[in-house]
Amino acid sequence: MHNFLPIAYFKNQFLPFENANLSIATHALHYGTGAFGGLRGIPNPENPNQILLFRLDRHCQRLSNSARLLNFELPADKIQSIITDFVKKNQPKTSFYIRPFVYTSDLGIAPRLHNIEHDFFVYGLELGDYLSPDGVSCRISSWYRQEDRSLPLRGKISGAYITSSLAKTEAVSCGFDEAILLNSQGKVSEASGMNIFLVRNGELITPGYDQDILEGITRDSVLTIARDLGIKTIERPVDKSELFIADEVFLSGTAAKVTPVKRIETFEFSKHRPVTDKLREAVTAVTENRNETYRDWVNVIEI
Numbered sequence: 001m002h003n004f005l006p007i008a009y010f011k012n013q014f015l016p017f018e019n020a021n022l023s024i025a026t027h028a029l030h031y032g033t034g035a036f037g038g039l040r041g042i043p044n045p046e047n048p049n050q051i052l053l054f055r056l057d058r059h060c061q062r063l064s065n066s067a068r069l070l071n072f073e074l075p076a077d078k079i080q081s082i083i084t085d086f087v088k089k090n091q092p093k094t095s096f097y098i099r100p101f102v103y104t105s106d107l108g109i110a111p112r113l114h115n116i117e118h119d120f121f122v123y124g125l126e127l128g129d130y131l132s133p134d135g136v137s138c139r140i141s142s143w144y145r146q147e148d149r150s151l152p153l154r155g156k157i158s159g160a161y162i163t164s165s166l167a168k169t170e171a172v173s174c175g176f177d178e179a180i181l182l183n184s185q186g187k188v189s190e191a192s193g194m195n196i197f198l199v200r201n202g203e204l205i206t207p208g209y210d211q212d213i214l215e216g217i218t219r220d221s222v223l224t225i226a227r228d229l230g231i232k233t234i235e236r237p238v239d240k241s242e243l244f245i246a247d248e249v250f251l252s253g254t255a256a257k258v259t260p261v262k263r264i265e266t267f268e269f270s271k272h273r274p275v276t277d278k279l280r281e282a283v284t285a286v287t288e289n290r291n292e293t294y295r296d297w298v299n300v301i302e303i
């Protein structure tokens with residue numbers, strides 16, 4: 001069971017989390033017609049009266065884009081101001097995760113996105129490590145990442161997570177920690193809730209936006225930080241077998257941060273991971289607002 005933050009935003013107001021409940025007839029529950037965001041917040045290690053949110057504007061813009069794909073206009077600045085108030089009301093004391101959600105809220109049947117009410121809620125939970133920071137084992141999933149021609153992959157659409165769920169459960173039931181999904185072309189796409197990177201000869205490689213990936217905000221941050229550190233970055237299609245011969249592989253995501261991959265299928269990777277370690281440390285320093293260069297990526301909220 002999770003430790004939920006005490007206050008939620010639901011039906012245009014702040015109220016106790018226990019009172020924020022939906023009807024079983026809610027349209028989005030049946031048709032997967034929701035979209036969500038996921039942000040991490042931490043108390044400022046330097047000042048407990050401040051909460052640090054990483055790249056709040058990017059998260060709000062991505063959710064606003066997702067809402068638009070669901071035929072709902074929800075401006076990014078409105079999401080941003082609700083999330084800021086949400087944090088002030090909850091005054092979190094430990095590392096936490098914010099889950100904003102936009103969805104078709106009607107109590108009616110028939111899949112559609114027109115002539116229907118939409119709504120927006122926000123709740124949060126305490127969240128430490130999502131994956132082991134020491135590294136994870138991965139299975140190449142028998143489930144494939146969806147294609148943009150059948151599902152809008154630029155949005156974080158809730159219905160899409162059936163594939164992630166199937167892949168994750170398949171991996172765990174086979175004794176692995178995580179799943180890596182290929183796309184319909186058989187190229188590497190991403191993990192169940194993270195983007196993927198590999199290192200070969202000191203160069204950082206990751207599948208590009210044309211490989212059916214989610215537009216990961218941690219991915220973007222890793223690429224920017226790596227370039228600033230003088231690491232060559234390449235966005236291009238990646239074959240499955242290229243993963244197996246990589247020097248290092250890691251996953252990136254808001255929940256997962258930078259998580260090393262120890263093994264994929266039967267292929268073990270070295271524990272010597274200079275690039276992964278460097279980037280993991282750099283991303284942590286940036287999220288804790290310890291790096292001057294990226295101060296504008298961190299929203300400081302006084303509580």
Ligand code: PMP
Nearest residue numbers: 193194195214216217218253254
């Ligand atoms: N891919 C998928 C499918 C995800 O759910 C996530 C988590 N949001 C990511 C990648 C990583 O994205 P981000 O770095 O923005 O959290």
